[in-house]
Amino acid sequence: MTSQVSSEAGEALLGEQRSAPVEGRDGAEKEVRRLDRVIIRFAGDSGDGMQLTGDRFTSETASFGNDLSTLPNFPAEIRAPAGTLPGVSSFQLHFADHDILTPGDAPNVLVAMNPAALKANIADVPRGGEVIVNTDEFAKRAMAKVGYAQSPLEDGSLDGYRVHPVPLTTLTIEALKEFGLSRKEAERSKNMFALGLLSWMYHRPTEGTENFLRQKFAKKPQIAEANVAAFRAGWNFGETTEDFAVSYEVAPATRAFPTGTYRNISGNLALSYGLIAASRQAELPLYLGSYPITPASDILHELSKHKNFGVRTFQAEDEIAGIGAALGAAFGGSLAVTTTSGPGVALKSETIGLAVSLELPLLIVDIQRGGPSTGLPTKTEQADLLQAMYGRNGEAPVPVVAPRTPADCFDAALEAARIALAYRTPVLLLSDGYLANGSEPWRIPDVDALPDLRTAFATGPNHTQADGTEVFWPYKRDPETLARPWAVPGTPGLEHRIGGIEKQDGTGNISYDPANHDFMVRTRQAKVDGVDVPDIEADDPDGARTLVLGWGSTYGPITAAVRRIRREGGHIAQAHLRHLNPFPKNLGEVLKRYDKVVIPEMNLGQLATLIRAKYLVDARSHNQVNGMPFKAEQLAAALKEAIDA
C-alpha cells in the first residue's frame, strides 16, 4: 500500500489526474508522476490488433493489482475497408489505485494508429489529454479518406492536446530488420511497439506479455521473437526519447479489494465458468446447444474447451436446433443451456414456450446487442427485456435474471441454474455486449463455498389411485415450489409422455378441458411468481427522496453517477435489480418510500414500463440507445435533473 490517494474519491471528475513528483529510480532521470487513475484508449484499423493490444495492457494492469474496467468497441465487419471511419476498432481501459466502476467517460490518453482512428476518437479526449499518433500513416491519401484536407498534426486542430508524433511503423520495421521479415510482416508488430511504449509510460509489468507472445506464436518462433522485440523496442523508445519526458505510476488498488486471490475476467468468460460451476454444483452434466452469434459465441468457444469437465457442446444448424438439442438434453437429465443474442431469442421463442409447457430446467442466455433485427451486432443494449418477459405465444412466464458487472456473470449463471433446477423451468439470463466483452478484477471464489444446486430426479410412483395402485404422475407438483417431478428416461416404471398440448393437472395426459386449462395457466404463472428471490436493498445513506433503480449492466455507470452526486452533496438512493421476473417481494414497498423513482436504461424504458404497470409508480425513464454504456458524468447530470425536478 503505497498510494496516498483516498479511495473515497471514487470516480474522480473528468480528466482529473492527481500527480506528485516521485524520485527517479535506478538513475533514470525522467520524471515519474503518480496518478490515482488513468483512462487509455487504443484505436486503430480493425486489422491493427487493437483488441489484442488492449487485452494485453489489461492483463499487465490486472497482474499489477489495479482496479480496472474495460470497454472494447469494434465494428461488426471482420476487416472493414482499411483506413475508413467505420473500420476503426478501439479498446478503452480505465485503471486506478482505488475502486472504480466503469471504463471511464473520456480517455486521458489516446493512441491513434491512423487518421481514421484519430478522427473517430479525438472528440472524446478532453483538451490537455495526451495523444500518441502513428505519423507514418498520416499520408495525404489516408487523411483525405477520412476528410482531413490538411494534416491535423500540423493545422493547429490539436492545439491544447499533448501530442506525441511517433513514426510507429518505421520504428517497428527498423527494430525488426534483423529478423529477415518482409515489410508487411514486420509492420504487423507495430501494435506491440505501441504496447511497449504505453507499458513503459505506465510502469506495467512486461513478463506476462512476453510469455503470452511466445505462447501464442509457439509454432512460429521467429514471429514470436519479432513481436517481443517490437514490444521491447517500444518500451526502450519511451525510456530514451526526449518526447516522452514523464512516466506515470498508478499504485495497486490494495485498499479497494477485500483480501483474496484475484484475476481479470470478462463477462462471457465469467458466465462460461458459472455454467461449469453450476454443472458441478448440481452434479449434472452440462449440455450446450448453440448457434454462433455475436456477442455470445465466445461462450460456445470457451465451453468447447472444457470437455474434460464432461461438458458437451453442440454447434447446431440453427438457433432453433440449438435450443431444441438443449431441451432434449434437459429431458435426459442434463443441465441444459443455449446461448444466443436477441435475434436468436426470437427464433427460439417457440421452443422456450415448449419448455414452459414441459416444465423442464433450461437456461437461455441472451447476450443482448443493439436491435431491432440485425441491429448493431457488436454494440450493447438492454432492449430484450420485454422480449424475455413476454416474447412467446400464450401465457408463458419465464424467470429472468440479469448480471450487473462482468465478474457478476459468474454468480448470475449459478443463480439462473438454481432457479431452473429448483422450479423446473426455463430461465432467461440477460447479459449484454458491454458485460460480455468488458472485463474487471474478480476475486476467485472458494469452490467449496459455492451453492449446492443438487436436485433429485423422480425415482418411483408419487400417486396412489383410488383403487390403491401406485402410479407416477408427471404433473403432480411439489406443494411448496409447484415444481413437477423430473423423471428422466432410463428410470423404470416412470415411463410417461409429455408435450406442448395442454396437460391435465397431475396425470399430464392431454386435456382440452376449459377449467383445467385455466387452472394450468394460473399454476404455471404462480410457480414463476413464487420463485424465491432475495429482497432488494436500497443504498440510501442520506434519507434521499429520489431513488435510482437499475438492472443489468448499467450498475457501474449508475453507481459511479450516484457517487458523483453524493460527493457534491446531493442525496439519492440507489437500488439495482438482479431478478426481473419475479421481482423481489419487497420491491413495491421500497419504491413507495421515495417521492421520485428514476430508471436509466439502454432502451426506451422497458423496465420502467414493467414497474409502472405493476406498482402504479410514476417512474421516470432516462434512456440511451446509442450502442454504448452510459457515461457517468452525463448520467449524473440526468439524475440531478430528476432530483431537482
Added chain:
Amino acid sequence: MPENLLSLVPKAEAAQSMKDFKSDQEVRWCPGCGDYAVLAAVQGFMPELGLAKENIVFVSGIGCSSRFPYYMNTYGMHSIHGRAPAIATGLATSRRDLSVWVVTGDGDALSIGGNHLIHALRRNVNLKILLFNNRIYGLTKGQYSPTSEVGKITKSTPMGSLDAPFNPVSLALGAEASFVARTVDSDRKHLTEVLRQAADHDGTALVEIYQNCNIFNDGAFEVLKDKDRAAEAVIRLEHGQPIRFGAEHGKGVVRDPATGDLEVVAVTPENESRILVHDAHAASPTTAFALSRLADPDTLHQTPIGVFRSVERPVYDTLMADQLDRAVEQQGEGDLGRLLAGNDTWTVVG
C-alpha cells in the same frame, strides 16, 4: 471396428409382449388411418428388440403422426412443429444408453423441419426416424404437402399445386444418410423387417413409410397395395438379390452403359446377367440414388421399397463421447478450482 450401439442400451429383464408397449391413452386418429397399422407394427416389433422400455424414447413434432408417442408405453415427447430431430439429437448425444426414435410426417420433416432432418442425417446421430409420408397435410385439414404431386387440387391450391415434390429417399441420400429405407403402412411384414434393420443400424436411420390418409388423400398409394397392380408397381429391394419385379419377375433393372443411369427392361435370357444386383452396403450412394429416381412421382409406378442404403459411418454421438474421454485422458478430470484461478492471478493481503 464394427460397433453395435444397441449394446449400450440396457436389455429388458423379462420377455415382453406387444401389450407392454401400449399406453393407457385412447388412440385418436381417424378411423381407417394408416397410422394405426404403423403403430401396431412398431408395438409388435418392440418386444423382439428386447430393450428395457424405460430406455426407449419416442420424440415427435406436430402433425397427425406426431401423436404417436402418446400411444407408446415408453418415454416420449410430443414437441413442436419440425423440431423433433433437433430435440432428439440433444437427447441421443447426451444419453447413449437410450434408444431414441423420431416420428414425423412429410410436412413436419420435409417442410417446416427440413433443416433439422438433413443435418441429423449428415451428422449421423444415432436416431431412428420414421417419416410417415401421406403426401398431404392432415391435421390442418388437407393442404398439399412437400411430397404432393404437382397440380394437386387442395383447399390451398384450388387450381392445382405448383411446386415440384421432394422425393424423401433422394433427399436423405443427398444429405449423406447412412441408412435409408422405404416401406408401406399396410405391409406389416415388410414394415417390420425394415424396422428390424433400422433398429440394428448404428447412426441415423431414415425410414419413409407410405401411409394412407383416408380423409384427405385416400388411396394415394393404392397402386402399391392393390393385388392386381402391385406386382407391376412395386420393386422390392433385397440386398444381394437381382432387382426384378412384375408378374413372374419378368422385369428387371439394368444400368445403361452409355449414361450410367438405371432403366427397367423386360428380362430375357440375353440380358439376365445384366440385371443389377442390389447392394445396400455400396460405399457410393450413386446407385441407391438412381434407384430412388425410378418411381414415377405421379403414378408411383416402379416404386422401390426396402433398404436402399445401409452403410457404416462414424456416429456423431460416439465421436462426441470419444472427445470427452480424450479430453480427460489428455487434461485429466476437470478441476474447477484450477479452472477458475487461471494463470494470471494476484493476491491482496489484509
